[in-house]
Amino acid sequence: MSLILTNDDGIDAPGLQALIQALGDRSAVVAAPKIEWSGCGHRVTTHQPIHVEQRSPQEYAIAGTPADCTRVALSHLCPQATCVVAGINAGGNMGVDVYLSGTVAAVREAAFHGIPGIAISQYRKGKRPVDWQRTSQVAAAVLADLLEQLPDPGRFWNVNLPYLEADDPLPEVVFCEASVDALPVAYRIEGDQFFYSAKYGDRPRTAGTDVDVCFSGRVAVTQLGL
Numbered sequence: 296m297s298l299i300l301t302n303d304d305g306i307d308a309p310g311l312q313a314l315i316q317a318l319g320d321r322s323a324v325v326a327a328p329k330i331e332w333s334g335c336g337h338r339v340t341t342h343q344p345i346h347v348e349q350r351s352p353q354e355y356a357i358a359g360t361p362a363d364c365t366r367v368a369l370s371h372l373c374p375q376a377t378c379v380v381a382g383i384n385a386g387g388n389m390g391v392d393v394y395l396s397g398t399v400a401a402v403r404e405a406a407f408h409g410i411p412g413i414a415i416s417q418y419r420k421g422k423r424p425v426d427w428q429r430t431s432q433v434a435a436a437v438l439a440d441l442l443e444q445l446p447d448p449g450r451f452w453n454v455n456l457p458y459l460e461a462d463d464p465l466p467e468v469v470f471c472e473a474s475v476d477a478l479p480v481a482y483r484i485e486g487d488q489f490f491y492s493a494k495y496g497d498r499p500r501t502a503g504t505d506v507d508v509c510f511s512g513r514v515a516v517t518q519l520g521l
Contacts, residue, residue: 296321296322296377296378296442297322297323297324297373297375297376297377297378298318298321298322298323298324298376298377298378298379298380299323299324299325299326299365299368299369299372299373299376299378299379299380299405300314300315300318300323300324300325300326300327300379300380300381301325301326301327301328301361301364301365301368301379301380301381301401302314302327302328302361302381302382302383302384302397302398302401303328303331303332303333303334303335303360303361303381303384303396303397303398303400303401304331304333304384304385305327305328305329305330305331305332306325306327306328306329306350306354306356306357308331308385309385309425309427310382310383310384310385310417310425310427310430311325311327311382311383312427313383313427313428313430313431313434314380314382314383314415314431314434316431316435317383317431317432317434317435317438318380318435318438319435321442323353323380324353324354324355324368324372324373324376325353325354325355326355326357326364326365326367326368326372326373327355327356327357327361327364328356328357328358328359328360328361328363328364328397329346329348329356329357329358330358332360332361332397333384333386333397334395334396334397335360335361335397335400336394336395336396336397336400337362337400337403337404338360338362338397338400339359339360339362339363339366339404340359340360340363345357345358345359345363345367346358347367347372355367355368355372360397360400361381361397361398361400361401361404362397362400362401362403362404364401365379365401365402365404365405366404369405369408369410376410377410377411378405378410378411378412378413378442378445379401379402379404379405379410379411379412379413380402380412380413380414380415380438381398381399381401381402381412381413381414381415382398382413382414382415382416382417382434382454383415383416383417383427383430383431383434383456384396384398384414384415384416384417385417385419385425386416386417386418386419386495387416387417387418387419387455387495387509388414388416388453388455389416389418389453389455389473389474389505389506389509389515389517390473390474390475390476390478390498390504390505390506391473391474391475391476391477391478392478393414393453393473393519396414396416398414398415398416399414399453399519401414402414402451402453403451403519403521405451406448406449406450406451406520406521407521409448409449410448411445411446411447411448411450411451411452412451412452413438413441413442413451413452413453413454414451414452414453414454415434415437415438415454415455415456416453416454416455416456417430417455417456417458418455418456418457418458418509418510419458420458420496421496423458426459426461429459429461430456432465433456433459433465433466433514434454434456436465436468437454437456437468437514437516440468441454441516446518449520449521450518450519450520450521451518451519451520452516452517452518452519453473453505453516453517453518453519454514454515454516455505455508455509455514455515456509456514457509457510457511457512457513457514457515458512459512463512466512466513466514467513467514468513468514468516469508469513469514469515469516470516470517470518471503471504471505471508471515471516471517472503472504472505472517473504473505473517473519474498474499474500474501474504474505474506474507475504476498476499476501476504476506477499478493478495478498479493479494479495479497479498480493481493496510505517
């Protein structure tokens with residue numbers, strides 16, 4: 296198996312290093328954005344050049360979006376890839392988040408080309424810091440299983456890891472449906488400027504959906520398609 300690793304938090308983000316650690320000695324090419332592109336959705340670059348900086352034989356910093364990274368990697372850097380893994384995102388990407396997420400867009404782009412993928416994100420509870428070592432341990436167990444059961448062409452896995460306290464056991468993995476509930480929308484107004492002020496944790500938690508599963512302390516795994 297030959298993997299392409301990418302993200303939307305940028306090539307220097309700790310979540311990407313946690314992903315590399317979780318995958319162990321599996322063969323992988325890192326093709327990640329040079330800067331953060333959180334929340335960029337499936338934006339692609341077509342009207343300006345994309346600079347590619349080779350940092351090592353297997354690592355490339357790309358001046359483009361996560362979807363650009365997948366495109367460049369599949370077409371030039373690692374055309375033999377059999378799977379694209381994106382993450383580990385610093386924050387959840389569940390339910391309708393998948394339409395906003397650059398992390399998910401990276402594996403969706405792979406699905407466009409018939410390559411399966413896994414998007415993996417770490418839910419942050421409020422502003423609590425992420426224990427990336429613990430996240431990597433949980434991700435390793437989940438990825439070991441999902442890489443053995445990749446979905447059919449045109450589909451991909453979306454994984455959301457729950458927030459865990461230091462002494463919590465390894466969480467249960469639940470295969471579930473994605474929430475279709477809207478994110479909360481609220482703004483604080485100062486003069487003619489609107490500042491988004493809604494709280495991610497206040498979103499609806501329809502029973503059995505990925506939002507409810509993840510918020511309940513379990514790993515939420517959904518299979519998404521084009």
